[in-house]
Structure formats: structure tokens, C-alpha cells
Amino acid sequence: MYKIAVIGDQDSVLGFKALGLEVHAAENVEQARRALHDLAHDNCAIIYLTEQLAAQMGAEIARYKDSLTPAIILIPGKEGSLGIGMANVKTAVERAVGADIL
Amino acid sequence: MPSTTINPTRMELTRLKGRLRTAQRGHKLLKDKRDELMKQFMDVVRENREVRRRVEEGLMKAHSSFTVAAALMSPEMLEQSLLYPKQSVELDMTFQNIMSVDVPQYQFRTKSEDPGEIYPYGFAATSGELDDAVAALEQVFKDMLHLAEIEKTSQLLAEEIEKTRRRVNALEYVKIPEMQANIKYITMKLDENERANTIRLMKVKDLILKEALEDRREQDQQALENFG
Numbered sequence A: 001m002y003k004i005a006v007i008g009d010q011d012s013v014l015g016f017k018a019l020g021l022e023v024h025a026a027e028n029v030e031q032a033r034r035a036l037h038d039l040a041h042d043n044c045a046i047i048y049l050t051e052q053l054a055a056q057m058g059a060e061i062a063r064y065k066d067s068l069t070p071a072i073i074l075i076p077g078k079e080g081s082l083g084i085g086m087a088n089v090k091t092a093v094e095r096a097v098g099a100d101i102l
Numbered sequence B: 001m002p003s004t005t006i007n008p009t010r011m012e013l014t015r016l017k018g019r020l021r022t023a024q025r026g027h028k029l030l031k032d033k034r035d036e037l038m039k040q041f042m043d044v045v046r047e048n049r050e051v052r053r054r055v056e057e058g059l060m061k062a063h064s065s066f067t068v069a070a071a072l073m074s075p076e077m078l079e080q081s082l083l084y085p086k087q088s089v090e091l092d093m094t095f096q097n098i099m100s101v102d103v104p105q106y107q108f109r110t111k112s113e114d115p116g117e118i119y120p121y122g123f124a125a126t127s128g129e130l131d132d133a134v135a136a137l138e139q140v141f142k143d144m145l146h147l148a149e150i151e152k153t154s155q156l157l158a159e160e161i162e163k164t165r166r167r168v169n170a171l172e173y174v175k176i177p178e179m180q181a182n183i184k185y186i187t188m189k190l191d192e193n194e195r196a197n198t199i200r201l202m203k204v205k206d207l208i209l210k211e212a213l214e215d216r217r218e219q220d221q222q223a224l225e226n227f228g
Helices: A010-019 A029-040 A058-065 A084-097 B010-072 B075-083 B128-227
Strands: A003-008 A022-025 A044-050 A071-075 B089-098 B101-110
Touching: A003 A010, A003 A029, A003 B089, A010 A022, A010 A044, A010 B010, A010 B075, A010 B128, A022 A029, A029 A044, A029 A058, A044 B089, A044 B101, A044 B128, A058 A071, A071 A084, A071 B010, A071 B128, A084 B010, A084 B128, B010 B075, B010 B128, B101 B128
Parallel strands: A003 A022, A003 A044, A044 A071
Antiparallel strands: B089 B101
16 A cells, blocks of 8 residues: 655645645755655655755655655645646657657 | 778678677667657656646645645644554556566555545634545645656656667767778778789789790700701
């Protein structure tokens, strides 16, 4: 059985608790980093991470990018979307095709 | 350009020809794999963009409801209401194989079937906006799950395509031309040796003939002198 977790600042992720997801509130990048590593080693299949935190965690995200679990999915935090998630889709296309063709 | 360490022998030639055949077959197969992966990837990536846009919109809506709820309620109250969730989700993961790439597929189950179970609080002390926020989140959650599946798939496919593309290029532009050049080099060298051998034989034959002729002439001379 796998878990679904959400990492982000308190206000952005509180609501996910009601859905029954595992919520880890992280006030700074250091906490988010630790939570991410703990979850990755703890049978977690999907980790939703707010873009605000993800912006400073490029290395950690890249580390899990090519492994099957966990899937780290960026979601906009309460301040709105930074466009990192969309940019990542673009990067995947560039990586595969060699140029952005979409 | 033949490498310097190559041995111009017949055995090496046979070995190289075998390797070239294998490389060409491998190249063709890898090219087909790359094309098919690319086809799948484009579909996945298009869907990925679509789903992501939907999720981001849905989440922004949920966040705005949530902000209003947070403004209407005290932070302690808000936290208290959501502290102990009634609902919990369980996730099952199976794998699907797309052209030898394992991609995850998620099946999720909620512990309770009752859709009302997502509200872990009594309605008396909380703001209606909170209900809206939680309902909006619940709605977007299915898309979020789909997004997780499809985004991971696109990442894994992108990695595999990159690898395959490199292999195809390495075979096409480095390995195969190198082997072809080596084969040509060996063939030329062997032909050259063959010609050198023929010439040497002809020369030797000439020498031997010349000697035999001189011998014969000497004998004839001797015979004439003896007779005369």
C-alpha cells in the first residue's frame, strides 16, 4: 500500500488534510527537504510539492525524476502558480525531442 | 578512417562483417523503438499539459475559497477543524509497460464511500467558505491523481527517448561508419597483398625460365662444339 503526501506551507496544504492525504507543513526549504527525503524512503508513491518550495529544491527533485517512485508533482501554492510545473513539461519535451516543438 | 590497431586478416574481416550486420539490425530496431516512443510521448505530453492546466486552475479556485475561509475564521479554529480527517485514501500502484519502459498506474480507494466524509468538522462553528474550499479540493483531486500518473509517465518516457536517441545516433554516425571503413581497409589490404603475390610469382617464373633457357643454350653450344 502506498501513500500520497503533500508538502508545502501551512496555508497551502491544510485543506488536503480533509481529503485524507498525508500533509507535511514545511515553513522553509530545509524542512521541506527533510520531509521529501523521509517520504521518499517511506513508501510514498506521489508527493505533491508547492512550486514556491520547489523553486529552491531543484537538485532534490532532479534526483527522483528518473526513478519510478516517488512521483514528485508540483502544484501551485496559495500565492499562485509560478509556471514551474508547465516549464517542467516543456523541459521534458526538450529532453526527448531536442527542441520544444509544442 | 581505419583505426591503427586493426589486423588486416581474413578472420578479422569475417568478424567485422558479422558485427556490422548486428549493428545495422540493432540500429534499425532502435530507430523503430525511438519512433514509437516518440509517438506515445507526444500523446502523453499533450494530455499532460491539458491536465496540468486544469489542476492549476482548480487549485487556484480552492486556494481562493480557502483564503476567504481563513479570513473569516481564526487560525486556531481553522486548524482544529481540519486536524483529524475522517477520510483517508489508499493508493495502489501497478505498472504498465510502454516499449520496455515501466510507467506507474495508480488506483486509489477512499476508506469511506460517503462523499460527506471529507468534511471532518461540524458545520456549526465553521464558515461555509471552508466547505467550498474542501469541496473544490475534492473535485480537483481526481485530476491531480491523473496528473501524477501522466507527468511521471512523460518524465520516464522522456528519459528513455533521450537514451534511445543517443544510441541510435552513436550507431548511425560513429559505430557503423567506423566498421564500414575498417572493412574497406581490410579488403583493400587483402587485395593489395593478393596482387603483390601474383607479381612476385610472375617475377620468379621469369627468373626460372631465364635460367632454364641459359642452361639449354649452354648445352646446345657444348653439343655443337663436341660435334664439330
